[in-house]
Amino acid sequence: MKTVSNCVEDILITQPYLEEALSRNIINFSALAIELTEPISKMLKKEVKPGAIMMALRRYNPPTALTNSVKMKRVIQNLGDITVRSNLTDFTVKNSETIIDNHSKILDRINQESKLFYTFTRGIHESNIIISSSLNDFIKDQLKNEKFLAIQEGLSAISVNLPQNNSKIAGLYYHFFKRLAWEGIVLYEVISTTNEFTILVEDEFVDKAFTAIKRVKS
Template structure:
């Protein structure tokens, strides 16, 4: 049987910004309880008093990652260099029997140009190639028989070097996404390797995105 506490937890988990604000004691419990009275009453299909909700809010224990744990603080402090690469193009191509062979020819070209930006991701139904825009004609020529789903020019990549064992820290990426969302930055793509995290944004968001990432590090 669901309780008021269960409903409060469900609502807070679905709204991480609200959950974080609550964990930092910057929300008025009484006002929030009044705000949640109607939705929780609907969830339980009976009238619920705001006092019961306020009690559940005060008893709620947020995940330790939202209370700035020592491990999380150290990971943020140990973030490495932030690298910006501009003038990139993102190709999304439908997977086919010929794509790998055509991609191999592209790799030969890129292998001789160490300063070029390049990433490749193969999904179940489509593949993604992100390259320096100077290679656009070359890519268009070698993929002319493939089916393009989307092509986007004028992109920039911001890469953050992550500390070792970052994959063992729950909620690390949340801090990046939270700050970017607060700044109104729209992410075009998100890429990652074991120790690197890269976001791809359109030119209009570059300054905001770079500043937001730096603020996380600070």
């Protein structure tokens, strides 16, 4: 049988910002209990008093705060260089039997210009090419027989080099996403390799996003 404590836990798990604020003791328990009275009453299908919810909140034991994890601190302190590349375009095309062959021709051109920014991601139904805008006409010509789903210009990429053991640390990306969300920064695309993390934002957000990520590192 579901209890008030179960409902409180379910709500906090789905709202990590709220859970973190609770773990840092920066939330008014009484005010939060009143706020949660209606949703918890609906979950239990009966009237629940704010006092019962406040008791459940005070008894709630959140997982060890990510910011207090020794491993997490070590990884964040060892974040590598932050690199910004501007004048990028994101091409989204529908997957087809010819996309790989056409893409190979694009790779031949890229190999001749090593300083270009370029990434390629193939999903189940669509593929993305993010590339320096100087090659826009070339990309459109090479993919003229493909179905474009979206073309977005005026983008910038911010890349962060991650320590070698980053894949063993739970919640690392959460720190980036939390900071960017708090700053109201809209992410156009997210790309990652084993030891590198890249966000793609519209040019108007690039300075704010760069500062936000530097704050994570510091």
